[in-house]
Amino acid sequence: MFWKKQLPIIIVFLSGVIMTVQYFVPLHASEFVFDNYIKWGISIGIFAAILGYFSFIRVHIMKITKKAPNWGYSIVALAGVVLMIVAALIDGTDTNGYYMKFYLYICASINATVFSLLAFYISSAAYRAFRARSSQAVALLLAATIVMLGRVPIGDYFSFWTHWGLPSFYDMAQWILNVPNMAAKRAIALGVGLGSLLMTLKLILGIERTYLGGE
Amino acid sequence: MHLSTDPWVWIAFFFTLSIFTFLWKDNFLYKLAENVTVGIGMGFWIVLWWNQTVVGQFWTPLSTDFGSNFHLIIPAIMGLFMITRIIPKYAWMSRYALAFTIGSGAGFGLPRVIQGGVLQQLYATLLPINFTSVGLGYNLIIIIGTLSSLIYFFFSKEHKGAIGGVAKLGIWFLMIGFGATFGYTVMARLSLFIGRVLFILKDVFGMHLF
Known part of the structure; x- marks a missing residue:
């Protein structure tokens, strides 16, 4: 014991x-x-x-x-591991060697494409999230639209009202990011900070013992 | 338009298209690319782990200057205990390594969490309020927004009356924050997609766009 x-x-x-x-x-x-x-x-x-x-x-x-099911793909995964180890053993890990080329042209390319694929899925998620069903959902929709327009040149192109001294989409996006967004993020950060503080104390004092495997 | 003659670019092109086929449905090409990247990624990290961690941080210090690095044997023994997780009968021995990692990690994090996670956030929130555009347009809104959002997360008191009103204001700030984050993320993903399209058009097909 x-x-x-x-x-x-x-x-x-x-x-x-x-x-x-x-x-x-x-x-x-x-x-x-x-x-x-x-x-x-x-x-x-x-x-x-x-x-x-x-x-x-x-x-x-x-x-x-x-x-x-799909056991053939496991051979591909294991072959990838062996390939990288052999490439490093034979050719070293220099930038011009096979080891780095396999990584940059295969692994990095695939990873970048997987993340770019999310552009399509996040757009369909946006369609569902941005439906203005309540006044708070309208706030979410407006904030997102202004931030999106503020991040691209076309946003400033459309900001014809700047002639009258009003802020452009870029200015509005910056204000949203730096003020109300910052306030919400800070509240979440404070909550996370206090939660982490309590968790570390619980761990040190032996109150939290799940790392023992539930005993 | 000049097609690329670099075989590596065509390999990257093949795997890029293979991943994009997922937009149609989960298929052989996507699964192949998925497992290729898992295998190559794992192989990449194994080599990096061997060269930089095992040899660089453990074996070289021990073999070159054992006298001042002999204490590394203790965590190595604890690390070996970690491997006992493979054998269920002796898996409990891994708790020593876990206990050291969790305990020292918690002790390491505790003052830093207070410093960075709580005090710095409070310090950045307690801003001067005066009758200037910054004082009213920025600082006051940040203070009100942070306090009302915090009250929304305060569940020890029922959200009724004044508390309920402030919590409702907090929801507004949170919704604007989530909207801004969502919009920002959408743009980040789109710029990644544009990056892949530019790779195909410029690097593979050699188009001079701009």
Whole structure:
């Protein structure tokens, strides 16, 4: 019981208190603790990463051996891993080598396209979100429309009223982003900050123990 | 128009189109591109992890100056415990590594959360109010907006009467904030799409657009 439950709680408490105290103590020892905390974290991370790689490989090998639906794609995924390792071993990791070219022309291209694909889905989501069913939905619609028009040159082109000293779409978008949007974001940030503060305290004091696996 | 002669550009073009086929429906080409990027991405990170973390941050310090870096053995042992998660009987041993990471992470974050997440936000909200365009058009609205939005998230008291009115004002600020964020995100995604279209037109087909 002590080794499985109490010792981890003691480790959390001691490491938490030491790291909190070192922030407030301007001594060389604090710097030493901070520097080594970073190094220790990296060293633990090395083995945590092995766990992740093992999990990835196991999931795909299981799919292949069990001939699960779409198992052929698991071969492609595993082949991609092997290809990158072999490319790095043979050719190194220089910018002109195969390793970086595989990454830039395949992985980076696909990732950029996946994110650009969201332009279509976010547009259809906008159609649903921007329906003016209440006065608050109208506020959302107006804010979004002004921000969108304020981010493109055509917004300023349409802002004919600027001749009368009125703000352009760009100016209005900047004001919305910097004032009401900032106020809403700040309230959310304060909520997140207070929530994080309570969570860290609960962890250090041993109230929050879900990391023990529900025991 | 000059078609590209670089085979890498055509490979990127093939995978770009493969991803766009998802707009039609989930299909073989999309799934292929999806798994290719998963595999190559994982391979990329494995090589990076080996070169920069294992060799750079762990093996080199230990092999070149063991005397002043021997303490790295302790987190390495804790890290090895992490791998026991693979064996259910000994999985509990991974709690030591988790406990250290969670505890020190919480301790590391605690003063920084107070500093950056709470005090800095309060400091940035408590702005001077005076009868200038900045004082009334910016600072006063930020203070009212932040307070009313915070009251909207305060569920310990029922949203009735004055509290309810202020909370309703908070909803207005939140809706404007969500609208602005949504509009901003739509434009960011569209600019990414324009970037891919420009890649096809300029890099693949060699069009001189502007």
